[in-house]
Amino acid sequence: MNLRINSEFGTLRAVLxxxxxxxxxxxxxxxxxxxxxxxxxxxxxxxxxxxxxxxxIKESTGAQVYQLRELLIRVLYDEDILLKLVRESLKKSGLVHLAEDILERFSTAECASILTAGLKIHELRKKIPNLNSGELMESAFAISPCPNLYFQRDPMALTPGGIIFSSMKMDGRQREADLLRTIFENHADFKDNVNRLYPIQGHDNPPSIEGGDIIVLSGKAVAIGNSERTDEKAIYHAAKAMLAEGSVERVYEVHLPHKRNYMHLDTVFTILDENLVLTYPDALNSVLQTSRYTLKEIKDDKVHIKREVLNESLLTILEREIPHLEILHTADGNPDYSLREQWFDGANVFAIGPRRVISYNRNIHTNRALRQLGVDVLEIPSSELSRGLGGPRCMTMPLSRSRV
Structure with missing residues (x-):
């Protein structure tokens, strides 16, 4: 597994x-x-x-589904890694001095749960009866939980050239990215195949970038949303790394409106095949400010890139990058149903192969329109999953796809 992907729709081989x-x-x-x-x-x-x-996913593709908890436990058997993660997790509550005590009293599996589900003072006191928690109440978190962790698309992204590890905008989600980066840089199944593009070595507080804003347009082009969660400086550094690596020739910066329904680029559109895109009505035309990064030169080991501001819509860029582009709007463009189904991430389906997707069963009008175009739509129950306001794509991090 080389931990690189060159499309959003190649047949799925492995997913996290x-x-x-x-x-x-x-x-x-x-x-x-x-x-x-x-x-x-x-x-x-x-x-x-x-x-x-x-x-x-397993039944329809035969793909290997990696579960984060299992990978995390394996990595945490290294006590140095475990101690570092626990210390970092305790910083916010000011209880870093308790890290060694926690390692002594909780098993590795329990520590994995603590790092994902958090730890309250009264829970910690059961293991450490003489705990001095300062001014913290019994119901306070010694370690905060990560309830957004089932949205695996955000903490990292695979590109044709390697991995972008996210620097999360919201402080409450940064530990998710830290966990993913720790796993991939230390787990025996992955560590030898990690080509880290971002953050740059030595950048301790890198500008924010999130995986949901990164979409592979083709083997030669990547789009990154400049959104509520991803900063322009991060896009510049990520583009520079991708262009220097050589597998990508163009990186597009897509300026998104700072609105809830444009939180990430993948809430605007999803690529389902080499010429088919699913989008929320008018979203592509409403995104009017874009920039393109290309490689200028590499001289004396220094990388120089060029940034061009394009007076073009996102739609124009997609038409250039995707020949014979075909666009399907959520709910087939019906304004009432589109509004309703976009709230439940109608455009955020998960492509498991060319014109083969997994979608929420509640988005009936979008699913019907997809089938009318010949797309194989597999449905999943969604009464509770959709409450987190993320779709099937948001919940998956493809680790390997067939090359297209």
Whole structure:
């Protein structure tokens, strides 16, 4: 597995997912906004729907589905790695001095759960009865949970040239990216195949970039959304690394409106085949500011790139990069149904092969329109999964696809 992909639709061979766990039960009506949720899902039903999703991927493609928890436990058997992650996780609560005590009293599997689901003071006190928690209340988090972790698309991205590890915009999600980077740079199955493009070595506080903003247009072109969650400086550095690596010739910076329904570039459109794109009505035309990065020269080991501001819509760029482009709007363009189904990520389907996708069963009008175009649509239950306001693409990180 070389941990590079050259398309968004090549037949899926391996994918990373995270089965929702106790971190979801940490959500309450009072902390959900702080933890970046707009609803409080029912965990048991959420797990059943997620299991149906991962099982469907296995049955329909034969792809290997890696589960984050299993990979994390394997990496955490290295006590140096475990200690570092626990210390970093305790910084926010000011309890870093308790890291060694936690390692002594909790098993490796328990520590994996703590790093994803968090740890409250009263839970910690059961293991450390004489705990001095300072001014923290018993219900306070010593380590905050990561309820967004089942959206595996955001903490990293694979490109034709290697991996972009995310620097998350929201502080509450940064530990997700730290976990993914730790796994891939240390797990025996992956570490020898990691070509890290971002963050640049030595950048301790890199500008933010998130995987949902990164879309492979072709083997030679990548688009990155300049959005609420991804900064222009990060796009510049990522583009420079990709262009210097040589597998990509063009990187497009796509300026998105700072609105909830444009949170990431993959909420605007999804590529389903070499000439088919699914999008929310008028989204492509409404994105009018774009830039293109190309390689200027590499001289004396220094990389120089060129940035051109294009007075072109995203649609124009896609038409140039994707010959004979065919566009399908969510709900086939019906304004009422499009609004409703876009709220549940109608355009965020997961391509498991050319013109073969997994979609939420609730988006019936979009699914019908896809089938009318000859797309094989496999449906998953979505009453709880959709409460996180992320679609099937958001929940998956493809690690290997057939080259196209």
């Amino acid at each position: 997912m995270h089965r929702p766990g106790k971190e979801i039960d940490r959500l309450t009506p009072y902390n959900k906004e702080f933890l970046l949720f707009e609803d409080v899902p029912y965990l048991e039903a959420l797990q059943k729907e997620h299991d149906a999703f991962s099982n469907l």
